[in-house]
Amino acid sequence: MSKQATANPEDTNRRDFIVLSATAMGGLGAVGALWPFVDSMNPSADVLALASVEVDLSPIAEGQEIKVMWRGKPVYIRHRTKADIDDARSVDVADLPDPQQDADRVIEGHDQWLVMVGVCTHLGCVPLGGKKGEFGGWFCPCHGSHYDTSGRIRKGPAPKNLLVPDYSFIDDTRIKIG
Ligand code: FES
Structure with missing residues (x-):
């Protein structure tokens, strides 16, 4: 039996965790990228x-x-x-x-x-x-x-x-x- 073909439940859980973590980090990255854009839309002090x-x-x-x-x-x-x-x-x-x-x-x-x-x-x-x-x-x-x-x-x-x-x-x- 090939090692590759065997799905080890522990490996699957670890992979899910990595994918979820990457998604969460991606979400934070998107918020981080969005903030300077939103902030740039706020009126500057002279406009205020x-x-x-x-x-x-x-x-x-x-x-x-x-x-x-x-x-x-x-x-x-x-x-x-x-x-x-x-x-x-x-x-x-x-x-x-x-x-x-x-x-x-x-x-x-x-x-x-x-x-x-x-x-x-x-x-x-x-x-x-x-x-x-x-x-x-x-x-x-x-x-x-x-x-x-x-x-x-x-x-x-x-x-x-x-x-x-x-x-x-x-x-x-x-x-x-x-
Ligand atoms: S703009 Fe027409 S009457 Fe004032």
């Missing part, structure tokens, strides 16, 4: 820094607005006057193309500050700020959309109000966008 922007509001006088860049988009920050706020709140929201209360577009207790992404909701132009248009807010010259002092669409082809991004007050004069 751009994910949020801190803005000091103290230099913006009442009635003025500034534009800052956040995630590659312009963001308007307007220090509204009482007249701006009264105008925005005297509107019957049921008449608006995109009904939304002014109070829902600002942070309670900081109603004078309006923060919005400056991208027209029609086809993405940057509306002109500084009390432009027929409603004292922003005007998009591309196809004639008029936004009011709350950044809500009032006239023209844009279907939605200007977007209010996620932001919060760090203290009374500083906000963090994003």
